[in-house]
Structures are given as C-alpha cells and as structure tokens.
Amino acid sequence: MSTPKLSLNKLTFLFPLALVLFEFSVYIGNDLVQPAMLAITKEFGVSSSLAPSSMSLYLLGGACVAWLLGPLSDRLGRKKVMLAGVAFFSICCLIILLSQNIEQFLFLRLLQGTGLAVISAVGYATIQETFDEKDAIKVMALMANISLLAPLLGPVLGAFLIDYVSWHWGFVGIAVLSFTSFFGLKNKMPNTPPTTTTPLSFKNMYLDFKEVYRNPRFIGLTLALPMLSLPLMLWIALSPVMLVEDWGLSSMQYGWAQFPVLGGLIAGNVLLVRLVDRFPLGKTIFIGVPLMLIGAILIVIGTIWQVHFLTLLIIGMTCISLGEGLSFSVLYRFALMSSDVSKGTVAAAVSMLMTLCFFLVIELVRVTYDAYGIWMYSLTCLGLIALWFTFPYALIQKIMREKASQATHH
Template identity: 70%
Template sequence: MQNIQTVKLNRATFMFPLALVLFEFSVYIGNDLVQPAMLAITKDFGVSSAWAPSSMSFYLLGGAFVAWLLGPLSDRLGRKKVLLGGVLFFAITCLLILLTKNIESFLALRFLQGFGLSVITAVGYAAIQETFDERDAIKVMALMANVSLLAPLLGPVLGAFMIDHVSWHWGFIGIAAITLVSWFGLKAKMPDVKVSRTKKPFSYIIDDFKQVFKNKCFVALTLALPLVSMPLMLWIALSPVMLVEYMGLSSMQYGLAQFPVLGGLIAGNLVLLKIIDKFALGKTVLMGLPLMLAGAIILVLGAIWQEYFIHSLILGMTLISFGEGISFSVLYRFALMSSEVSKGTVAAAVSVLMMLSFFIFLELGRVLYESFHIWAYSLICLAFIAFWFTLPRTHLKKVMQDRVENGQF
C-alpha cells in the first residue's frame, strides 16, 4: 500500500511531462521512422522484405522483456534514477545499431532499443500518475499522446525521405540526439514525488506480481488496452508493405496516407481533453469503442469490394484511431489503479502484458498477411475490437458502477 501526494497541473509542473514526452517521441519515432525505411534496410542486408515487420516485433519484445524489472526497481530506487538510466541506455543503443552488418544483429539491437518502451510505460507513466491528480493525470497522458503522435506523423515522411535521399543510419543519429536532450530536461525538471511505501526486500517482487495477476479486474482492463490499440499497431507495422508493395503507392504517398489515420488519433485525444470533465470517467470509452467497431466493419467491406479498398482502409482506420484516442488514456488509468500494489509493479505488469500481446499478434498478423493479405488485416482488426465487447466491457462497467457507489464522478 502506498500513500501518494499529488500536485495540480500548471505551467511549472508541466515541464516534467514535456521533457518526458520528448523521450516518448524519441522512442516512438524509433519505430515510426524506421518502419518505412525497412524495405531499404532489408535490401541493404540482402534479405526478403518479409523481415520488415519483425523490426517492430522485436522492438516490442524488448519492451516486454525488461518491464517486469524496471517497475519494481523504480519502486525501490526511485522513478527518477531508473528513468534517467533508461533514457541514456536507449541513446547508446541507437548509436550502436550504426555498426550492424546483418539483419540478425540489427534485430538484436532493435530488441535492446525496445527497453525504452518499458522505461516509458513502466516508469514514466507511473510517475505521471503519481505526480498529478486523477483527471489531470489523464489530461497529461492525452497531451503527451498528441505530442508523441508527431512521431508517426513525421516518421513515415522522414522515412520516405531517407529512402530516397540519404542513408537510414542518419535516422538513428537524430533519434539519439533528441534522446540526449530529453535526458538533460528530465534531470533538471523531474520532481522527486514523496511516496510513502512499505519497505520490502527485493525478493518480494514475485509475490507482488502474483497479487497483481490474481486480480481479475486488473487482467481484464489491462487486456483491454492491446485490444483497443492493436489495429493501429498493425497499421504501423504492415502499412509499408500493404500500401507500397501490395497497392503500388509511392513512398511519399504512403507517408501522406498516415495523416488522416493518425490525425484521427490526435482528434480523439483533443476531444477527450475537452469532454473528460463533463462525463463520468469511463463514458468516453463506451462512446469510442462503437466507433472503432464501425471502422473495422468498413475495413471488411473494403476487403469484399476491393476496388474501394484504399478509401475504406483510410476511412475505417481513421474511425478506429479516433475511438482509440478518446478511450486509451482512461482505460490505462483504470488498469493502473485496479490494484493496491505499488504502482511501479502494476505499471510493469501492464507493460509486460501489452508488449507481449503486441509481439505475439504482430508476428501472427505478419504471417497471416503473407498468406491472406488485406483479408487477414481487416478480419484481425475486427476480431480485436469485437472481443473488447465481452469481458473487458463488463469489467469497465463494473468499475464505473463502483465509482458511482463510492461517490466518484
């Protein structure tokens, strides 16, 4: 059990999440800049383009691999120490990848770079939730999401530019430089939040994780997160192959196709900021998921009438990303607060489940796409969103009802 003293969001306290989002931007563009360049990278290494989605999969697997340790470690050593160490490690691995000579060593470094994802989700997000009041924390998460969305918006365009004009190596040099700027900002502006925790030996990590995973509400709400975000993750991983190789778009057309899809996510986050104080917490999720389901159905209709597929794909994914924008930050808050265990450990458990889900289903999606192409993509998206309406929706409504009974809005 921990007692957390939170602060209000204002201009002074916002400097910490601003520095953190710069690192988040670096981590995300570490994927979104690289994915469009993967066709050129696989060509440089003399391997099939089928390896392209594996860059993202190994990135996510790296995030899952270390999350179990970073969260509990930050509970004991402090969020700031672990966060600063993780930021520096990410910068170093971005520079080391410049020395790779084959696809195997490239993917190994991508795996290590993926540790940065867990630094964000298991340490950085936990620090945000501990630093700010409940609704302010959700607002900060939504604002951070909008700033970090510059990565998938700029990444494809910059990736296309790298393919056409310079070497992909320069992308990693730029990412390392941005990461180091973030490190200095976090060192200067990240507060030392006073959190009262029961001191336990490090050996209690296993017991803490057991307690977290025995919580059915936690498991249901945490699994709801990849169900909501998986369609967009598949889009980021497969759209280079789907749009450029399968549909014959140019690299620049591929980059421009990202704007309406990712713009939908930005719009969803902005709408969340506007309406979160007007509705019961969780209501936006119940509004967003039907929109996502409608978008997934449009994808399937496009697969049936393939002459309209590009239009159906953009429209359907825009609806899906908008629904994710008004849903994800709220679901994350509910998942993190569904257990009384130290938030570093809970955030680590969330991160492990999310990253493992992403890795497994991205690799499955890659294999299925090779055989069934756009049919596989459309049906996988529909399946994920449809499954959300089962157990996760039931537990969300139960949490919302409990909040009403406890006098929480």
C-alpha cells in the same frame, strides 16, 4: 509514502514535456525506421518479410525488462531508473550504426525496445502518482498528442531518408532527441522517494507480481488495452508492405496516407481532454469503442469491395484511431488503479502483458499475411474490437456504477 498530488499548470507541465520528448524519441525510433525497413532488408540482402520483425522485436525488448524496471523504480525512486534508461536507449541508437548484418540490426532493435519499458513502467507511473485522477488522464492525452507527431512525421521523414540520404541518419537524430530529453528530465522530473521498503529480491518481486496478476479485474482491464490499440499497431507494422508492395504506392504517398489515420488519434485525444471534466469518467470509452467497431466494419467492406479498398481502409482506420484516442488513456488509468501494489510494479505488469499481446498478434499476422493478405489484417482488426464488447464492456460498466455509488455516498 504517498506523493502529494500536483495540479496541472505551466510549471508542472514541464516534467511531462521532458518525458514526452523521450517518448517521442522512442516512438519515432519505430515510426521512422518501419518505412525504411524495405530498404534495410534489401541492403542486408534478406527477404522483406522480415520488415515487421523490426517492430515486433522492438516491442519484445520492452516486455523483456519491464519486470525489472518497475520494481526497481519502486525501491530506488523513479528518477534514477528513468535517467539510466534514457541514457541506455540513446547509446543503443548510436551503436546500431555499426550493424554488419540483419541479425545484429534486429538484436539492437530488441535492446532499443527497453525505451518502451522505461516510459510505460517508470514514466507513466510517475504521471499517475504526481497528478490527481482527471489531471493525470489529461496529461496522458496531451502527451499522446505530442508523441503522435512521431507516427505522423516518421513515415514522411523515413521516406525522405530512403530517397535522398541514408537510414543511418535517422538513428543519429533519434539519439540527439533522446539525449536532450535526458537533461530536461534531470532538471524537471520530481525526485519522488521509494514507494516500498521491501528489499529488491526475486522472491519479493515474484510475490508482488503474483498479487497483481491474481487480480481478475487487473487482468480484464489490461487485456482490454491491446484490443483497442492493436489495430493501429498492426497498421504501423504492416502498412509499408500493404500500401507500398501490395498496392503500389510511392514512399511519399505512403507517408501522406498516415496523416488522416494518425490525425484521428490526435482528434480523439483532444476531445478526451475537453470531455473528461464534463462526463463521468469512463463515458468516453462507450463513445469511442463503437466508433472503432464501425471503422473495422468499413475495412472489411473494403476488403470485399476492392475497387474502393484504399478509401475505405483509410476512413476505417481513421474511425478506429479516433475511437482509440477517446478511450485509451481512461482505460489505462483504470487498469493501473485496479491493484493496490506499488505503481511501478503495476505499470510494469501492464506493460509486460500488453507488449506480449502486441508481439504475439503482430508476429501471427505477419506470418499469415503472406497467405491471406488483407483478409488477415481486416478480420484481425474486426475480431479484436468485437472481443472488447465481451468481458471488458461489462467490467467498465461495473467500475462506473461503483464510482457513481461512491460519489453519491460522499
């Protein structure tokens, strides 16, 4: 059964607003905690090399349950699964306060990561089903801007907590925000009917996922997503070690260094909202990705010419984030619509493949960073973005030609 499409107005935006409050809670659950990880590893008496594991396990937690949440929401309705997921995340944020060692802390970070799957496999699928194509992209870009307050405020708040209070209060604040979003979603989220009548069984889920993953267009578009988003994810994961430990910045200087980088992402999303009605859908990707390549090249130049490293790193990362803002929401829409399977399952398939890529690359760079330092970081960023100009570039061109042809026939 297809859901009637809503037009974007003040009333219909209340649901995305409630969803983005939860998204903000989940993101700040990473961005506020990462700056505090050096203090947390010290408190538990373990090496600071474990600091990025807090983020990679958080991401892995999302990948571990997406396979179930998406198909479950196809069969039970999105709203029930969404509310259960928000409640579970909130409770995990409170339980982590009882951690006695780093193992318990990291295990609870894994459980908290389920919040990421709730957003990507249930929340985003609902947005794409509720609004028409261009409105859905605008909503995703506007939501991204609100949720970007998390990585903007997170490092500064994290630094404040380390210097003046305790990391524990960060999780209390996150739980309060998450519980608030629960009531907003309960009142404003559309109560959409199930999108499939097939019973929930491992066999049916397997057949659905098999159909999605056997679709070469889906695989190509979904693998293109981490190529664009991983440079910024690596920045969030590694910048505490890179800027504070290696380059001697204070916690507050580290926090301020995030503003131009994440401000670039906000600017990119604002531009996308303004341009999406003026250009053929997909055109902004061909503006954004070359800008990201320029940014990656600047970071490599800074790695060679180290006297200007910090300046070139921040300018380069700002170019990368601006380009990502122009590209990501459109590419995500293309990936989600590349399969005819129920959208909860497709969104879960996107989430699992993306998060697995995030986990593997972040852990690989974390492990090799000790040996190769900023060279590992800068060359990984350049390699990921350069790789986008292979099969994803050709695939997006093909999709745009098809859309132009359909528009001509109509």
